[in-house]
Amino acid sequence: MSTVVVDIPSTTFVSSAQPTINFSVYPTIYSGTDTQYQNCISLMQIALPSLPVNFVDSAVLQLAVIVKSGTNPSTVVVNTVMEPFNRTAVTYNTQPAYTPTQSQVNVTTNDLYKTVEIDITALVNSWLNGTVANNGLALTNSDGTTVVQFGTDNISWEPYFPKLMLTYTGTPSENSATNFCYSQLAHIIQQIIIFYPTNTVTVFTKGLTASSITGTPYQLFASPVAKNGALFIVMDNGQEQTIPLNSITAIYTGDGTVYSPSFTYLPVPTFTPGYDTDIVTTYYEYLNSKTDVDIYTGSNVHATGTIYKNEYGIIVLSDGSGNTPVFIPVLPITAIIPAASPSLAKAESSKSQVSINVENQIEKEVTPK
Structure with a gap:
C-alpha cells in the first residue's frame, strides 16, 4: 500500500456572535459553543492530490486539540459541505450548507495538545469517484455547552497543523500510461487486421529467448468484460498462433507493404502521475528530434530504420x-541508439530500407522496389 499525507492550510470558522466577521487568519478553528463567539462551526477546504486510483483504502483526518472546554466529552461531527465558499471571506451569515456524515470523534480533556483522528474514508471516496463535489468539510459540535479548538497552519508550529492521511492500494487507473500503451497497441493491431488481411506479418516477442511468429493477421481476441483485445491471433496454414499483447516487442507488416495513411492513433488522456507516465512521455519528447535509430527491444530484438x-x-x-x-x-x-552525426543520419536515410531481427538469427532486411 501507498500512503500520502495531505496538508490542509485552508481553514476558518464562523461565529454566531460575530456573524459578519471572517476568521481565516486565526491560529485555531472553533467547533461548538464558546462564551465569546457563541455557536461556532469550523470549515476546511481540502485539495486532494492526483492519485493513480479513484478510491482509497483509508482517509484519516488528523487534528491537534489546542482547547477543550468543559469536563464532558465533546462530540465533533464531520459534515459534507454542499456548496463552494470563499475561505477568506465566508462568515456566519454567508456560511455554506452542509450535511452530517457518520464520521465523528469524542474529544476529552485528555486529548489536549494531542492529535485526534477521524476516519473520513467514505467522504473522501465520494469526492474521488465524483458522487459528491469536493467543497470541503465542516466540523460541528452541537452539545450547546462545550467548544473544541483545533490547530491550523496559522499556529506556526507544524506538529499542530491539520493533515489528511490517505492510504491506497497502488492499482493503476484507467488513465495510466501503461494502460494507454496497451490500448494504443490494440488499436493499431485492429487496423493491421483491416489494412493487411492477406499479408504475412511477423510478430516479435520478448522472453529469455526472443522469437518471431509469422502468419496472416486474423483476430484481436477479447474477453466479454475486457475493454480492449488482449490476444493477437495470426493464422499459418489454418493454424491459429496466439500472442498476448504484453509479449509483443514489434510487428513487421510484411514484404512489399506500405504504411497506410488511414492509420489513426488514440487521443492522449491526462495520464495519472507515475513512473510509467515519465517513461512514455519522455520517449515521445526524446524521439521528436531524432531521425534514424537503432532500437533494441525485449530481450534481443533489434530494429533499424527511420x-x-x-x-x-x-x-x-x-x-x-x-x-x-x-x-x-x-x-x-x-x-535507443540515434544516428551519431548528421552525415551518418543522411547516409542511413539514403539506404531506403528497414531491418528487424532477433539477434543471433539471420537478419530480415527489406529494400523497397
Whole structure:
C-alpha cells in the first residue's frame, strides 16, 4: 500500500456572535459553543492530490486539540459541505450548507495538545469517484455547552497543523500510461487486421529467448468484460498462433507493404502521475528530434530504420516513403541508439530500407522496389 499525507492550510470558522466577521487568519478553528463567539462551526477546504486510483483504502483526518472546554466529552461531527465558499471571506451569515456524515470523534480533556483522528474514508471516496463535489468539510459540535479548538497552519508550529492521511492500494487507473500503451497497441493491431488481411506479418516477442511468429493477421481476441483485445491471433496454414499483447516487442507488416495513411492513433488522456507516465512521455519528447535509430527491444530484438511516426506508446520505423513499416510499442524498449552525426543520419536515410531481427538469427532486411 501507498500512503500520502495531505496538508490542509485552508481553514476558518464562523461565529454566531460575530456573524459578519471572517476568521481565516486565526491560529485555531472553533467547533461548538464558546462564551465569546457563541455557536461556532469550523470549515476546511481540502485539495486532494492526483492519485493513480479513484478510491482509497483509508482517509484519516488528523487534528491537534489546542482547547477543550468543559469536563464532558465533546462530540465533533464531520459534515459534507454542499456548496463552494470563499475561505477568506465566508462568515456566519454567508456560511455554506452542509450535511452530517457518520464520521465523528469524542474529544476529552485528555486529548489536549494531542492529535485526534477521524476516519473520513467514505467522504473522501465520494469526492474521488465524483458522487459528491469536493467543497470541503465542516466540523460541528452541537452539545450547546462545550467548544473544541483545533490547530491550523496559522499556529506556526507544524506538529499542530491539520493533515489528511490517505492510504491506497497502488492499482493503476484507467488513465495510466501503461494502460494507454496497451490500448494504443490494440488499436493499431485492429487496423493491421483491416489494412493487411492477406499479408504475412511477423510478430516479435520478448522472453529469455526472443522469437518471431509469422502468419496472416486474423483476430484481436477479447474477453466479454475486457475493454480492449488482449490476444493477437495470426493464422499459418489454418493454424491459429496466439500472442498476448504484453509479449509483443514489434510487428513487421510484411514484404512489399506500405504504411497506410488511414492509420489513426488514440487521443492522449491526462495520464495519472507515475513512473510509467515519465517513461512514455519522455520517449515521445526524446524521439521528436531524432531521425534514424537503432532500437533494441525485449530481450534481443533489434530494429533499424527511420522514425516515420512517433506517437505516444508506439513508434513506426520505415523509410521516407512509408515502405515496409515496423510498429514498435515503447514499453519493452531496452535501448535507443540515434544516428551519431548528421552525415551518418543522411547516409542511413539514403539506404531506403528497414531491418528487424532477433539477434543471433539471420537478419530480415527489406529494400523497397
